[in-house]
Amino acid sequence: MLIFSDKNVFSSDCSNCNYLSYTIINTVESMNVFCFFKPLDKRASHLYFFAMLFIKRSNFDQLLESLTGDYRVYVPRLMGDGTGYSLLGESDTNYEIGKIRSFDPLKSFYFLGREKVAEDFKPDIPRDDKPPCIVGAKACDLKGFKVLDFVFIDDEFGDPTYMKARKEGLIISADCTGVGETCFCTAIGIDPWPDSEFDINLSPVDDGFIVTTGSDKGRDLVESNWKLFVEEDDAQANAVKQNRDTVKSDVMKRAQEKRIPVADRLKRLIDKQYESEIWKDVSEDCVECGACNTICPTCHCFLLYDQKSDGKLARFRIWDSCMIHDFARVAGGENPRDRLWMRLRNRFDKKFNYFPEVLNEIGCTGCGRCVAACPGKIDIREVLARLEV
Numbered sequence: 001m002l003i004f005s006d007k008n009v010f011s012s013d014c015s016n017c018n019y020l021s022y023t024i025i026n027t028v029e030s031m032n033v034f035c036f037f038k039p040l041d042k043r044a045s046h047l048y049f050f051a052m053l054f055i056k057r058s059n060f061d062q063l064l065e066s067l068t069g070d071y072r073v074y075v076p077r078l079m080g081d082g083t084g085y086s087l088l089g090e091s092d093t094n095y096e097i098g099k100i101r102s103f104d105p106l107k108s109f110y111f112l113g114r115e116k117v118a119e120d121f122k123p124d125i126p127r128d129d130k131p132p133c134i135v136g137a138k139a140c141d142l143k144g145f146k147v148l149d150f151v152f153i154d155d156e157f158g159d160p161t162y163m164k165a166r167k168e169g170l171i172i173s174a175d176c177t178g179v180g181e182t183c184f185c186t187a188i189g190i191d192p193w194p195d196s197e198f199d200i201n202l203s204p205v206d207d208g209f210i211v212t213t214g215s216d217k218g219r220d221l222v223e224s225n226w227k228l229f230v231e232e233d234d235a236q237a238n239a240v241k242q243n244r245d246t247v248k249s250d251v252m253k254r255a256q257e258k259r260i261p262v263a264d265r266l267k268r269l270i271d272k273q274y275e276s277e278i279w280k281d282v283s284e285d286c287v288e289c290g291a292c293n294t295i296c297p298t299c300h301c302f303l304l305y306d307q308k309s310d311g312k313l314a315r316f317r318i319w320d321s322c323m324i325h326d327f328a329r330v331a332g333g334e335n336p337r338d339r340l341w342m343r344l345r346n347r348f349d350k351k352f353n354y355f356p357e358v359l360n361e362i363g364c365t366g367c368g369r370c371v372a373a374c375p376g377k378i379d380i381r382e383v384l385a386r387l388e389v
């Protein structure tokens, strides 16, 4: 086991307790001795803990059940050849951690498809929902938080529902163990295993999971349930590495077959092809349904409308789509993007030009959901490949 401080790396065993105990000898700060599971000194928080632990599937079932007291626990379940999320019930062990990202994007739990945001002209709607715990979230969806956080988290004008769920929620992510027909995360520079935005991450191995902690909340969770974990062994560590290497190489192969331009060329290509006929040509197949927006983990536009609810005037917010004709229409009826090809171009421009400019992040995570959802069979990978011509 390795422990990294901001200055040094230490490795040590603990003889003070019998089960899963390790010491961190912090020679840099004060020569104090810390135990991961029972810190002798709270100053241990300046250390970054990278120990790998193993949890048996049956113990993980137990852990999830215990979380239902504090969280609405959502688990991915097999649906056809993929997975979709639903609430975990009591004594419920019917869920699938590995595979690929779910059909539904994670944003559904943080930025609801339809939500009452004000009632009787007052914005304070009482909410007694428990925060969400999302299990099995994949790397592409977690990267989507970069865009969503940028849009919805703000001291003055932030979105209260989103900020509450992000702050109080729990994310138990997982490595992908397969590759979807439409996946291309590696082309966007994302590995098919989470590297941030999770509290704990699961790497599936035989009969359980290798667990990595990624936040104080995750470390607290492991610490308070330490009896459920044991140290990983070398064979499990190798199995994790092998799975990651295989899945990454399979996604790369699939992305290469589609000739997707390398990520850091995309912004330049959108600029270069802004006036191209490609947009008109591709939009011929679009039926303006908006599915590509609603299924996307980074799309975040919304519409406000008022209606009576329980005898009171209420304001609702619903997901919107920049592909729909009236999306950009302004008072007086003018519409700066009144042609479908303009709206299609805008969607690409926003993802591959605007967000790299304002956030230094591509607004697409390569999840491939829009490819699968489009009734016009418009494939974002093929459109990107055409820009290179």
Ligand code: SF4
Residues within 6 Å of the ligand: 292, 295, 296, 297, 298, 299, 351, 363, 364, 365, 366, 367, 368, 369, 370, 371, 380
């Ligand atoms: S644009 Fe398509 S592939 Fe990219 S993140 Fe959105 S749904 Fe996924």
Ligand code: SF4
Residues within 6 Å of the ligand: 285, 286, 287, 288, 289, 290, 291, 292, 293, 323, 373, 374, 375, 376, 377, 378
């Ligand atoms: S999903 Fe396809 S058909 Fe529907 S709006 Fe998007 S590009 Fe057009």
